[in-house]
Structures are given as structure tokens and as C-alpha cells.
Amino acid sequence: MAITEKRGPAGAPPRARRTGPPGARRPARRHLLPWAMVAPALAALLLVQGYPLVRLLVLSTQDFGPRSLFTGQSDFVGLGNFTRIFADSDFLGVLVRTVVFTVLCVALLMVLGFLLSHLLMGVSAWARVVTTVCLVLVWAMPMVAATLVWQWMFQPQYGVANWLLTQVKVFGDLSAYDWFSHPVPALALIIVLTVWKGLPFVALTLFAARGQISESLYEAARLDGAGTLQMFRHITIPIMRPVLAILTILEVIWSVNSFTPIWVLTQGGPDGETTTLGVYAYITAFSRNQYGSGASVAVVTVVILALFSVAYVRRLSRQGEVA
Amino acid sequence: MSAPTTPTRSPARRRRTVNNTIAMAVSAVVVFPVYWMVATALKQRAHILSSVPQFFPWPMSLENFTRALDKSGFWTFVRNSLTVTLSSVVLSLAISLFAAVAIARFRFAGRKAVLTILVLVQMVPAAAMVIPVYLMLRSIGALDFVPGLVLTYMTFVLPFTIWTLRGFVEAVPVELEEAALVDGCGRLQMYVRVLLPLLMPGIVATSIFAFVNAWDDYIFAYVIMKSQSNYTLPVWLVSFKTSESVDYGAMIAASTIFSIPVLVFFLLVQRRLVGGMTSGAVKG
Numbered sequence: 325m326a327i328t329e330k331r332g333p334a335g336a337p338p339r340a341r342r343t344g345p346p347g348a349r350r351p352a353r354r355h356l357l358p359w360a361m362v363a364p365a366l367a368a369l370l371l372v373q374g375y376p377l378v379r380l381l382v383l384s385t386q387d388f389g390p391r392s393l394f395t396g397q398s399d400f401v402g403l404g405n406f407t408r409i410f411a412d413s414d415f416l417g418v419l420v421r422t423v424v425f426t427v428l429c430v431a432l433l434m435v436l437g438f439l440l441s442h443l444l445m446g447v448s449a450w451a452r453v454v455t456t457v458c459l460v461l462v463w464a465m466p467m468v469a470a471t472l473v474w475q476w477m478f479q480p481q482y483g484v485a486n487w488l489l490t491q492v493k494v495f496g497d498l499s500a501y502d503w504f505s506h507p508v509p510a511l512a513l514i515i516v517l518t519v520w521k522g523l524p525f526v527a528l529t530l531f532a533a534r535g536q537i538s539e540s541l542y543e544a545a546r547l548d549g550a551g552t553l554q555m556f557r558h559i560t561i562p563i564m565r566p567v568l569a570i571l572t573i574l575e576v577i578w579s580v581n582s583f584t585p586i587w588v589l590t591q592g593g594p595d596g597e598t599t600t601l602g603v604y605a606y607i608t609a610f611s612r613n614q615y616g617s618g619a620s621v622a623v624v625t626v627v628i629l630a631l632f633s634v635a636y637v638r639r640l641s642r643q644g645e646v647a
Numbered sequence: 648m649s650a651p652t653t654p655t656r657s658p659a660r661r662r663r664t665v666n667n668t669i670a671m672a673v674s675a676v677v678v679f680p681v682y683w684m685v686a687t688a689l690k691q692r693a694h695i696l697s698s699v700p701q702f703f704p705w706p707m708s709l710e711n712f713t714r715a716l717d718k719s720g721f722w723t724f725v726r727n728s729l730t731v732t733l734s735s736v737v738l739s740l741a742i743s744l745f746a747a748v749a750i751a752r753f754r755f756a757g758r759k760a761v762l763t764i765l766v767l768v769q770m771v772p773a774a775a776m777v778i779p780v781y782l783m784l785r786s787i788g789a790l791d792f793v794p795g796l797v798l799t800y801m802t803f804v805l806p807f808t809i810w811t812l813r814g815f816v817e818a819v820p821v822e823l824e825e826a827a828l829v830d831g832c833g834r835l836q837m838y839v840r841v842l843l844p845l846l847m848p849g850i851v852a853t854s855i856f857a858f859v860n861a862w863d864d865y866i867f868a869y870v871i872m873k874s875q876s877n878y879t880l881p882v883w884l885v886s887f888k889t890s891e892s893v894d895y896g897a898m899i900a901a902s903t904i905f906s907i908p909v910l911v912f913f914l915l916v917q918r919r920l921v922g923g924m925t926s927g928a929v930k931g
Contacts, residue, residue, distance in 0.1 A: 355756065361749035362761055364742045365805055372802035373768050376779035383779060396786070443670055451667040456917065458678035464913035465681055466863040468881040469902035472888060473684045476895055484683060484700040499698070520677065581774035584865045588885050602774045609778045610870065622775035630770065 383619035390613040398616070405620035414596065415604070415621070422600040425515060426579040432519045433575050434568070437526030442560075444531045456528070463524035471588045474517050478503045507597030510590050514598060517585050522578070526571055533567040534560065569640050573633050580629060601625045681910075688712065688900040695896045711900035718897065720875065720883070728880040731793060731868075732861040735800035739808055739857050740850065742801070747812035748838070752821075769806040774866065776803075781870050791873045799871070800861040808853040815849030816842070855912055862909060880905050 384405055392398040409415045440459075444452055462470075477485045480502045489498045503509045537560065545555050561568070581602040586592060592599035592607060599607065601621065609618025687695060688711050689704040695711075715721065750758060780799055781790070789795035819842060827837040865881045872878055878886070884905060887898045 358749040358753035358755040359757070361745040365746040365809060366761070366764075368742065368798070368802045369764065369768055369805060372780065372798055373771065373776070376776050376783055377771060379779040379783060380775065383782070393785070440673065443666060443673070446663065446666045447670045448663060448667055451670045455670045455674045457914065458674040458681075460913050460917045461681045461910055462677055464859075464909045465684075465906050466859070466881070466909055468863060468865050468884055469684065469906045470680065472884060472898060472902050473680050475888065476687065476899055477680060477683060479895070481698065482696050482700070482895070487698070487700050520680070523677070577770075577772055581772040583774055588865075588888070605775070606777065606866070610781075615778055615782065618778050622778060626771060626775050629772065633770065 380619050380622060383616055384623045385620075386616045388614075388616040388619075392615070393613075401616070405617050406624070409617060409620055409624070417596075418599050418601060418604045421511075421598075422580055425511065425582075425600050426576055428515050429518045429522070429579040430572060430575045432515070433522050433526050434572060436519065437523055437530055437571075438568075440523070440527040441530035441534050444527070445534055459524035459528055462521065463528070465521070467521065467584045468588065470521050471517065471585045474513070474585075475504075475589060478513060504590050505594050507594060510594070511598045514582075514585050514589060517589075518579065518582060521585075522575060526575070529567065529571060530564065533564050537563050565640065569636065573636060576632060577629055580625060684899055684903055684906070687896070688903040690896065692896055711896035712904070714894065714897040715901040715904065718901075720878070721901075723876060724878050724880050724883040727793070727872075727877060728862065731796050731800065731879060732858055734797045735804070735861045736854050736857045738797065739801040739804050740854055743805055743808040743812055743853070744846075744850075746805075746809045747816050748842070750809070751813045751816035765806045765810055769810070773803050777866055777870055780867070784871060790871060791877055793877065796868060796871050796879075799867055800857075800864065804853075804857040804860050808857060811853050811856075812846065812849050815846050819845045851916055855916060858912070859909055 385400060385402055386392075386398040387401045387404070388398040444455060447455070465473075477483050480486065480500045486498045486501055489495050503513050541559050542555055545559060550558070580600070582600065583602045583606065586598055586600060586603050587606070590598045592603045602625070605618050605621040605625065607618075608621055609615045612618075686702070686704045689707045689709070690701060690711070691704075691706065691708045692710060694701040694704070746761075749755070750761060784790050784792070784795045784799075823841055823845075824837055827841045828834070832840065863881065864879075865885065868879045868882050869885075872882060880901075884898070884901055887893070887901065
């Protein structure tokens with residue numbers, strides 16, 4: 325709750341009676357009009373989110389194979405799909421890989437984003453404009469286009485990356501090195517792509533949040549002899565904790581469900597070694613036609629994310645920072 | 648601060664110069680892939696496939712663009728993408744404006760429940776919904792059917808657009824609306840003449856969110872649109888890559904064409920975008 329509650333503009337007092345409805349004076353229409361205004365949104369949400377969500381849960385308890393697509397019949401198997409995927413070493417590998425992938429992406433994003441937002445505070449106005457424009461361009465670039473450009477930059481023979489890395493002479497001769505046929509380099513590239521593409525959102529959001537902290541706090545701290553690190557620890561981070569929390573949760577959710585970059589670059593290969601949960605659910609359902617198992621993978625993903633979000637928000641609210 | 652003496656000023660200035668230099672280096676690295684996309688698109692074919700990369704596209708050429716535009720079906724995919732994206736933006740905006748005003752301006756029974764639903768729905772990742780949405784559209788025969796995709800995109804942005812617009816509506820003082828009503832303005836007229844103009848920044852921010860969400864989506868379009876005549880641009884772009892011999896020049900040129908609308912949008916409204924998404928996040 326706290327997460328999205330914070331998104332609204334600060335000015336309006338949220339539950340002040342004073343800003344109460346003008347419509348309150350017309351009791352007869354009071355109940356119908358607002359419902360009529362909300363109805364289309366609710367209808368769409370029920371149809372395209374509510375129903376599929378229920379269907380997803382039901383599906384995860386069914387043996388829904390290619391035959392079921394045509395007959396519409398499927399057998400109820402209880403928790404069979406779940407016990408099967410948890411006994412599957414492939415799935416456990418995917419789970420571990422997803423955790424590693426997510427931790428690396430989110431940690432890099434938050435650290436680099438924080439440093440970049442700090443850097444933006446200390447540069448001249450023109451440099452700030454130039455950096456912001458560059459970040460916005462990256463942010464705006466559609467993921468599909470970004471992924472294709474990545475593919476082109478790391479093309480073995482003609483890609484600019486291999487040429488540059490070979491010139492640096494640190495990594496040896498990389499001309500004709502095929503990144504995407506080796507699991508670890510391929511996953512590393514996907515992480516770099518994800519971090520690069522996600523960095524502008526994090527950095528600019530943190531920069532905007534940092535701009536709202538009163539400079540006088542820092543001046544007072546400086547007079548008291550605080551160093552940069554101390555100011556980070558005692559002013560910037562505590563005040564920005566709500567924003568940092570929202571960003572972390574969002575980035576975790578996005579990384580776990582990442583699909584386009586992985587699917588386009590490696591299709592989860594070589595040998596399934598770059599498959600994460602989002603891709604695994606897709607492959608199970610659509611490539612192997614096991615819609616039931618695919619649904620159970622998706623359910624497990626949602627449950628893990630929900631547990632993580634709840635635990636995270638709880639821990640923060642115990643620290644008294646997020647209400 | 649007000650009267651800096653020379654010895655304190657010059658280290659501060661040196662520090663700023665160092666910071667500026669770092670910022671420029673970071674910018675160059677960060678923006679390089681975007682530059683590389685445009686540069687590659689403008690190169691001559693011979694310079695694209697060369698073992699030593701050409702860093703500035705010279706002599707420039709538009710042949711990659713013409714080759715991309717000449718690919719069969721290009722304009723169909725552009726039309727599909729535009730149809731799907733624009734209709735989902737318009738629909739989601741209309742629907743969420745009504746809902747946002749209702750939530751922000753009326754205290755009605757069930758309001759809390761609506762808010763809770765919005766928050767919960769926002770938590771469910773879209774990627775998890777691909778399988779049931781696919782099966783649902785399949786069972787009602789709406790696979791490979793443009794309105795099915797529009798409906799999907801429209802609904803997936805609703806929680807965010809309603810929530811954001813609600814914030815903007817709440818920020819408009821009720822006194823303004825009351826004044827308009829006192830002056831003899833009708834309720835509908837008041838919404839159109841007073842509220843709507845004040846909501847423009849919010850409308851712009853949420854439209855861009857809805858636009859990018861639909862324009863850039865790959866997985867739903869890929870799963871739902873099976874026949875080539877219904878491909879959207881992202882699906883077509885990726886299919887480029889899997890064709891036997893990849894024409895990198897045309898592929899990157901097509902990616903450039905695909906990216907340009909979004910790049911321009913973002914640059915135009917960048918200030919509002921960042922502000923809109925985070926305002927109140929700290930003070931809240």
C-alpha cells in the first residue's frame with residue numbers, strides 16, 4: 325500500500341475532509357455517478373486482469389497440454405505441477421540463476437544510479453543538461469531496439485565491441501568471439517544491457533528525490549565537520565529511503581520478469597543456461613505446450629515476488645521510514 | 648557561501664571541473680549505443696561489414712533506410728503498431744480520467760475497495776499473465792485479432808494511469824471547481840473548462856507511459872499475433888534477426904525508425920516525466 329500511496333503529488337492533503345466532494349451535497353446522485361465513472365475501468369480490469377489471474381491459478385493445478393487446447397478438457401492434478409517443477413533440476417537451476425541475475429542487476433542499478441545522481445548534484449548546469457539528455461535518450465529507447473543494437477554491437481566479426489576490447493589488449497584477441505554461445509559471457513552481457521537500459525530511470529528518479537532535500541541540512545552537517553560518506557549515511561540515505569525502497573522493489577520485479585532481452589539475444593540458450601523465470605514460464609507453456617506447468621512457474625514467481633515485497637516493506641516500516 | 652574567499656573557491660571550482668569531466672565521460676559511454684544505432688543506420692553498406700569499425704558514418708547514406716522501408720509489409724507493420732498503440736492510449740486515458748475524477752472527488756461506498764484493487768493489480772507482473780491471457784483470447788477466438796491486443800495493453804496500464812491521474816486531480820484545489828459552479832458553470836462544462844486544462848501535465852505523462860508500454864511491447868504481440876499481416880513493429884524487427892542472413896544495416900535502420908518517435912517524445916517532456924513520477928515520493 326505504502327508503495328503507491330507515495331506516488332501522488334505532495335501538495336494535496338490526502339484525507340482532509342475540507343477537500344471533500346462537491347457532489348456530497350446531492351445525496352441522490354452521490355452513489356450512482358462515481359460508480360458509473362469507475363465502472364468501465366473496473367470492467368476492463370476484471371476481464372483482462374481478474375479473470376486471467378484466476379485462470380492462472382486454476383491452470384496451475386491442471387494438466388493442460390496441447391490436446392486440452394482443442395478439446396478444452398483438462399485434468400485436475402492438484403499440486404502435481406508444483407511438486408513436479410520443484411523436483412526438476414532444470415527449474416532449480418533457473419531459480420538460482422534468476423536470483424543471481426536479479427541481485428546483480430538490482431545491486432548494480434541502485435549503486436550506479438545513486439552515484440550518478442550524486443554526481444549530477446555536483447556538476448555545472450550545462451553538464452547536467454547534457455548528462456540528463458543522454459540518460460533520457462537511453463531511457464526512451466525501446467527495449468526491442470536496444471536489444472537489437474546490443475546484438476549488433478557484440479556481433480562476432482563486425483561488432484564494435486569486440487574490436488574495441490581487442491584494442492584495449494587486456495582481454496586478449498576477441499575478434500570473432502561469439503558472446504552468445506557461451507553461457508556466462510552471454511548472461512553477463514544481458515545483465516549489462518539490463519543495467520544500462522534501467523540506469524536512467526533510477527538515476528533520474530534519485531536525482532529528483534535528492535533535489536528535494538534541503539541544502540541547509542548538508543550545510544549544517546558540513547559545519548559540524550561531517551564528511552561526504554557521513555552525509556550519505558546520516559542525511560541522504562535516511563531521507564531517500566522511501567524512494568530507494570520503491571525503486572528496489574520495482575527493479576526486482578522487472579528483473580525477475582525480464583523477457584525481451586533474454587529471449588531476443590539467446591532464447592534462453594545455449595542449452596538453457598541463460599533462462600530465467602520469465603523465459604522459463606514462456607518456454608514451458610508455449611514451446612513445450614505444457615500450459616499447466618508454465619502457469620505453475622508463473623504462480624511461483626508471483627508468490628516469491630509478493631513475499632519479497634511484503635517482507636521488504638515490513639522491514640522498512642519497522643525502521644520507521646515507510647509508513 | 649555569500650562571500651567566498653579565493654582559497655576556498657578554487658578547490659571547489661577544481662572539484663566542479665573534475666565532476667564535469669566525469670559526467671561527460673559517463674554520458675559518452677551511456678549514450679554510445681544510441682549513437683551507434685544512428686551511426687550504423689547512416690553508413691554505407693561496405694562500411695557496416697568491415698573488420699575495423701567506422702566511427703563516424705561518412706559518406707552518409709540513406710540506403711539502409713530505403714532497404715528497410717522496401718521490406719515487404721513494412722508499412723503494414725507500421726500501421727498495425729500505430730493502430731494498436733494509439734487506440735490503447737486513447738481508450739485507457741478516457742477510461743482512467745473518469746475513474747480518477749471519481750476516486751479523487753467523490754467519497755462513495757466502495758472507494759477504498761477500488762483503491763485496494765488498483766494497488767493489488769499493479770503488483771501482478773504482466774509477464775505472468777501471458778499464458779492465461781493467451782488462453783482466454785484463444786477460447787473466445789480473439790487470437791490474431793487487433794482489438795484483443797488493444798484491450799490487453801489498455802488494461803495493463805490502467806492501474807498506473809488511474810493512480811497517477813488521481814494524484815493530479817487531487818492537486819487541483821476544489822475551490823476552483825466550486826468557484827466555477829458558483830459562477831453558473833455546468834458540471835460537465837466545469838470539468839472540460841477548468842479541470843481538464845489543469846490536468847494536462849498529468850495527461851501527457853500518462854499518455855506517454857501508455858504509448859511506450861504498447862509501442863515497445865514484444866511478448867504479448869509475439870504470443871497473440873500469429874499471422875504476419877498482424878505483426879507489430881517489435882515482432883517484425885525481431886523476426887529480421889532470425890532470418891538466415893541478417894541484413895544488419897536494414898535491421899538497425901528499422902530499429903532507428905522504430906525508436907525515433909519515442910526518443911522525440913521523451914526529450915520533449917523529460918522534465919515533467921521525472922517530476923511526475925516522483926513528486927511527493929520524498930515528502931509524502
